[in-house]
């Protein structure tokens with residue numbers, strides 16, 4: 001199995017209402033580090049799983065949308081803006097300052113969202129998404 005991993009960073013604020021930690025209930029920020037892993041049994045005609053540059057272009061669009069925003073759990077009306085399964089409707093992509101998610105924006109949930117979004121819209125052979133919230137804490141979503 002061949003694997004390639006590309007890393008990205010973005011700065012964002014979030015708020016976790018349902019938590020035992022008082023600090024997390026406040027709006028606070030992280031320098032998130034996102035790792036996206038693609039896997040393949042075979043290499044393509046260029047000897048790659050996928051060109052790193054092509055991988056970057058697609059994922060950076062998503063990362064840019066999450067850079068310097070506030071990420072919170074939204075209500076029904078706000079969630080409609082995002083589309084059913086994914087973060088938001090790509091046709092309605094604009095300069096968001098707040099991104100509303102269906103669930104509270106834990107690192108675990110954001111991993112799953114990034115995984116589903118990138119898998120569906122880019123058809124990348126994604127096998128793992130890891131999101132670092134601090135220098136010693138990350139969550140992962142791995143393809144079954």
Ligand SMILES: [Zn+2]
Nearest residue numbers: 014024028030
């Ligand atoms: Zn946090």
